[in-house]
Amino acid sequence: MPYVNIKVTKEGVTPNQKGELIKGVTDLLANVLGKNPETTVVVIDEVDTDNWGIGGERVTLRRQRGL
DSSP states (O other): OOEEEEEEESSOOOHHHHHHHHHHHHHHHHHHHOOOGGGOEEEEEEEOGGGOEETTEEHHHHHHTTO
């Protein structure tokens, strides 16, 4: 039973986009590894940009600077 955890920053990912990610990852595992889609688990975690750091600083600050 494959388990995939996708983490994205909480910046307006729509329910439709989440559905596409879930379907796409499930299909990819089925096509590439022969995994059963019925037992494939995909979880999407949305993380606030204040709780995500890159290069030693919060993503919120990087976004404010246009990075």
